[in-house]
Amino acid sequence: MKAIRTFTVRPVLAESLAPLNRLASNWRWSWSRATHALFASMDPDLWERIGGNPSRMLGALGQDRLDELARNDEFVARVGAEDERLNAYLGGDRWFQQLEGAKPTGIAYFSPEFGVDGSLPQYSGGLGILAGDHLKSASDLGVPLTGVGLFYRAGYFRQSIGDDGWQRESYPLLDPYGLGLTLLRDSAGSPVEITLDLPGDRQLHARVWVADIGRIPLLLLDSETPANSEEMRRVTDRLYGGGGEHRLLQELLLGVGGVRAVRAFCEVTGRAKPDVYHTNEGHAGFQGLERMSELITQDHLGFDAALAQVRASTVFTTHTPVPAGIDRFPRDLIADFLASNLFAGLDPGRALALGLEDYDGGDSGVFNMAVLGLHLGQHANGVSVLHGEVSRGMFGALWPGVDTDEVPITSITNGVHAPTWVHPSIKGLSERAFGDAHSAAHDWTDRAAISDGELWGVRSQMKSELVAEARRRVGAAARSHGSGVAPAWIEDLLDPDVLTIGFARRVPTYKRLTLMLRDPERLTRLLTDPERPVQIVIGGKSHPADDSGKILIQQLVRFSRDPKVRGRIVFLPDYDITLAKSLYPGCDVWLNNPLRPLEACGTSGMKAALNGVLNLSILDGWWDEWFDGENGWAIPTADTASSDEERDDAEATSLYDLIEHQLVPKFYEREGGIPLAWLGMVRHTMTELGKKATSDRMVQEYVTRLYVPAAEHDAALRADGFAGARELSAFVTRVKESWRDVRIDSVDSSGIPAQAQAGDVLEVSAGVRLDGLSPEDVAVELAYGRTDEDDDLARDHALYRLTPVGETVDGVTRFTGILPLTVTGSFGYTVRVVPTHPQLVSPVELGLITYAS
Numbered sequence: 001m002k003a004i005r006t007f008t009v010r011p012v013l014a015e016s017l018a019p020l021n022r023l024a025s026n027w028r029w030s031w032s033r034a035t036h037a038l039f040a041s042m043d044p045d046l047w048e049r050i051g052g053n054p055s056r057m058l059g060a061l062g063q064d065r066l067d068e069l070a071r072n073d074e075f076v077a078r079v080g081a082e083d084e085r086l087n088a089y090l091g092g093d094r095w096f097q098q099l100e101g102a103k104p105t106g107i108a109y110f111s112p113e114f115g116v117d118g119s120l121p122q123y124s125g126g127l128g129i130l131a132g133d134h135l136k137s138a139s140d141l142g143v144p145l146t147g148v149g150l151f152y153r154a155g156y157f158r159q160s161i162g163d164d165g166w167q168r169e170s171y172p173l174l175d176p177y178g179l180g181l182t183l184l185r186d187s188a189g190s191p192v193e194i195t196l197d198l199p200g201d202r203q204l205h206a207r208v209w210v211a212d213i214g215r216i217p218l219l220l221l222d223s224e225t226p227a228n229s230e231e232m233r234r235v236t237d238r239l240y241g242g243g244g245e246h247r248l249l250q251e252l253l254l255g256v257g258g259v260r261a262v263r264a265f266c267e268v269t270g271r272a273k274p275d276v277y278h279t280n281e282g283h284a285g286f287q288g289l290e291r292m293s294e295l296i297t298q299d300h301l302g303f304d305a306a307l308a309q310v311r312a313s314t315v316f317t318t319h320t321p322v323p324a325g326i327d328r329f330p331r332d333l334i335a336d337f338l339a340s341n342l343f344a345g346l347d348p349g350r351a352l353a354l355g356l357e358d359y360d361g362g363d364s365g366v367f368n369m370a371v372l373g374l375h376l377g378q379h380a381n382g383v384s385v386l387h388g389e390v391s392r393g394m395f396g397a398l399w400p401g402v403d404t405d406e407v408p409i410t411s412i413t414n415g416v417h418a419p420t421w422v423h424p425s426i427k428g429l430s431e432r433a434f435g436d437a438h439s440a441a442h443d444w445t446d447r448a449a450i451s452d453g454e455l456w457g458v459r460s461q462m463k464s465e466l467v468a469e470a471r472r473r474v475g476a477a478a479r480s481h482g483s484g485v486a487p488a489w490i491e492d493l494l495d496p497d498v499l500t501i502g503f504a505r506r507v508p509t510y511k512r513l514t515l516m517l518r519d520p521e522r523l524t525r526l527l528t529d530p531e532r533p534v535q536i537v538i539g540g541k542s543h544p545a546d547d548s549g550k551i552l553i554q555q556l557v558r559f560s561r562d563p564k565v566r567g568r569i570v571f572l573p574d575y576d577i578t579l580a581k582s583l584y585p586g587c588d589v590w591l592n593n594p595l596r597p598l599e600a601c602g603t604s605g606m607k608a609a610l611n612g613v614l615n616l617s618i619l620d621g622w623w624d625e626w627f628d629g630e631n632g633w634a635i636p637t638a639d640t641a642s643s644d645e646e647r648d649d650a651e652a653t654s655l656y657d658l659i660e661h662q663l664v665p666k667f668y669e670r671e672g673g674i675p676l677a678w679l680g681m682v683r684h685t686m687t688e689l690g691k692k693a694t695s696d697r698m699v700q701e702y703v704t705r706l707y708v709p710a711a712e713h714d715a716a717l718r719a720d721g722f723a724g725a726r727e728l729s730a731f732v733t734r735v736k737e738s739w740r741d742v743r744i745d746s747v748d749s750s751g752i753p754a755q756a757q758a759g760d761v762l763e764v765s766a767g768v769r770l771d772g773l774s775p776e777d778v779a780v781e782l783a784y785g786r787t788d789e790d791d792d793l794a795r796d797h798a799l800y801r802l803t804p805v806g807e808t809v810d811g812v813t814r815f816t817g818i819l820p821l822t823v824t825g826s827f828g829y830t831v832r833v834v835p836t837h838p839q840l841v842s843p844v845e846l847g848l849i850t851y852a853s
């Protein structure tokens, strides 16, 4: 008989064990080695069986065992010590508190998924895990951030693989209480309920769960509440479950409901209202419309002033260079919602226009969440240098006339939370050698601090753990189908002494799960080489609706079951954070072979690198930026191939060649049993990527480059009853109206001798028609630098601002300047006019720019 609902009945803890409740309900346990170990030690087998979660553990242990532990002085002392460590962690000043200058009072960080721990499956892949790591580093650094997301009752699915190799999905229901979340209650003790008015007199209600991620509250909205109709209860049933209206309702709840949840949370707790809003990908875009509606109804701003205020305080991060990865809704569906009471005071037509693909190459029947994100976020970024470049090209049509390089989307490269992703054995080694578990300053190349034998010993031990874990998982999966007994070959599955390549990811086509199968005979030879074999460990989930991904998984699973290679290549089902944590450290090499440039950043390779794993990857995402020739290998990209087939063939051949001619010899060349050259690369990787690949570095960049400017802009526009917002919006309206007639009448230069040479000066004077605008409204700029054979200015050209001189005569204002010629070679320049205002982040963000012709 199957229960339709399950919940956890908590035991009563003796006073000496009371801190366990607090320790269990702060997710810091998931990255604190000692707290984690404390809970696991209460009953190691049970810990494994219940999926490693302290709140579940307390519910599952039974009163007898708890009473026994309460009488165990050593255990009680450990509980006390961990409680003190948690207190110390939650109090005191951190990096953020020590920052000088203006700072945000709070940042609300919206994401459709959060990957905090394997026992809280509210993520499908990289985007969510990045969001989880963002919260954890914000906590470590003392950044006053509040996470905002949804609570999906069934989370993302669990994967098993049938005898036919086909992916099966199951959706175990989650019990939020039993996981360590608390319900947000008002001062009278009643659950806070958020309500959205929908078209057709429907209402969507939600309660709010709070997960404490160290210092960071994560608010998760849950539509499973008695106030809702059956239909509305299903809104937060699954992560990315449905399409169309289901998905839209999720995004409205996240954006609109999320802002309301933040308001309620600040009211109940007395926390300062956030001044910066960060949306991780476009799904939470409606938060901006909700905030505009607040400004219009409560602060009596007009549409344009409200837009200016919201833009100033919003950071938008785009994550996908794949157009299919962006949420797009039919225009009419959104128009219905905008015409309802949901967004009080907001002009429905103008709000709709903020998300329409009303540009060259767009479809104006489509409401695009990335377009909405870019219109509502004055501070926008991609997630690696290459992805920033790709995004500027991809969204450039929103700024017609603006050079792609100047499209106002910057980049901040992703990072990973080291305390979460570094294996306990490496942490132990690091504490022994350097005195602390994590620091960007650790020099792993220092052989006096860590000997070759010690480092190789830890690497080998982590591999043995992976081998044992793989056998356990494959054995359990085999026992759960068919005869109930695991076949004997599983006992020889994988070998801790063999060069081990790991490859695991979600399975969209661009990630090319099966590239390694391009030449099955060659792969088989590599796997079965009698002297120097290779073994491969694979994982990955396909989106439940994506059969093409499931076919790829099936191909791999079938190949791996061939007795010829069985034992040397294995597919581990149910790739999630828990599997990832043993998979990455246990490999020698981490493989990634996406179609360049479709991987925005990628983070699994960084997690592997922090554990001393070398990367073998296409030069895409973060690897394009940080591959340095000594931290792994780059698979050459076959850009000139004439077809996808040819490209896959060429890149697969390069992959096999690298493995055979570079990886294998280096790995198997030993001195005293240790591959010294290989280990040199490991040391270099851990040192160099340890400095860059962390989410501490990433969050610090978000704070200094985006959050602080956003808070400053927000304050400037908000001051004096939003005088700045009104003034900026009036400016924008004025320049937009006049811009059509702004023209550069003439450009004169003098002072260039027939033979210009370095050190000469160029005097430039431009006559500009401003049509009612004043010289202070514009910047007239000289763009100059080297030119190519088509007379195009080089991408690294410079800008020099000309100054207005004299009176305006017949509508023409003169701007002049003197430029020393410092570059040699073929040189060119042009003159352009852009609007200028202290509260613009980029001179071209309004898409207004006029060049001399």
Ligand SMILES: *Cc1c(COP(=O)(O)O)cnc(C)c1O
Pocket: 124, 125, 126, 127, 129, 504, 505, 506, 575, 576, 577, 580, 601, 602, 603, 604, 605, 607
């Ligand atoms: C890190 C991680 C990802 C994302 O890795 P990519 O390199 O971006 O593909 C996906 N799933 C899990 C479980 C992870 O830990």
